[in-house]
Amino acid sequence: MSQPEIDPDLAFIREAVHAMPIARTLGVEVTALRRGHAELRTPIADAMTFRPGQLQAAAVFAAGDCAAVAAAGTLLEPGSWAATIDGTIKLVAPASGTGLRAVGRVVDAGRLLTTCAAEVYAVDGDAERLCATWLGTARRMTPRLV
Numbered sequence: 001m002s003q004p005e006i007d008p009d010l011a012f013i014r015e016a017v018h019a020m021p022i023a024r025t026l027g028v029e030v031t032a033l034r035r036g037h038a039e040l041r042t043p044i045a046d047a048m049t050f051r052p053g054q055l056q057a058a059a060v061f062a063a064g065d066c067a068a069v070a071a072a073g074t075l076l077e078p079g080s081w082a083a084t085i086d087g088t089i090k091l092v093a094p095a096s097g098t099g100l101r102a103v104g105r106v107v108d109a110g111r112l113l114t115t116c117a118a119e120v121y122a123v124d125g126d127a128e129r130l131c132a133t134w135l136g137t138a139r140r141m142t143p144r145l146v
């Protein structure tokens with residue numbers, strides 16, 4: 001039986017990402033979530049380019065960050081959330097075309113720190129090309145009473 005693209009138990013992560021002002025500015029759409037896995041789409045918006053049609057590095061970083069850290073969040077207990085504490089990116093091809101598809105995954109899930117990664121693909125119609133690879137760390141955050 002095929003898995004739903006968004007695990008209903010994880011739909012709150014999609015809502016949390018979509019509620020982030022930067023995600024709204026970038027036009028991020030979370031398209032898949034399951035334990036240890038997250039995918040999102042981002043359009044190539046003129047306002048995020050460094051020259052017409054090609055995204056600036058920070059916008060590509062944001063896509064990788066959101067996908068990888070959302071994947072980290074899928075493994076946390078309800079009530080806690082993942083905060084990015086570091087990340088690195090390798091831009092291996094121009095982020096041009098119609099949009100980005102970022103695929104986040106968990107490399108290693110610890111009690112406090114999760115190593116997570118994302119592959120970011122530049123999408124142009126039906127064609128895709130790897131344009132960046134992101135690797136970083138998310139910290140489990142829990143609510144504070146004060």
Ligand SMILES: CC(C)(COP(=O)(O)OP(=O)(O)OC[C@H]1O[C@@H](n2cnc3c(N)ncnc32)[C@H](O)[C@@H]1OP(=O)(O)O)[C@@H](O)C(=O)NCCC(=O)NCCSC(=O)Cc1ccccc1
Pocket residue numbers: 017065066067069070082083084085139141142143144
């Ligand atoms: C929390 C920690 C990582 C440090 O941790 P530790 O070394 O273990 O130290 P320790 O626990 O002792 O706390 C020290 C200080 O930390 C603060 N604090 C701690 N706990 C809480 C809390 N529960 N609530 C609030 N604040 C808390 C507090 O100031 C505390 O000082 P205090 O004790 O009050 O005097 C800190 O360096 C930090 O906030 N970094 C910035 C991270 C950041 O902004 N990331 C980017 C955005 S996230 C993102 O984008 C997510 C996303 C992406 C994509 C998709 C979806 C989602």
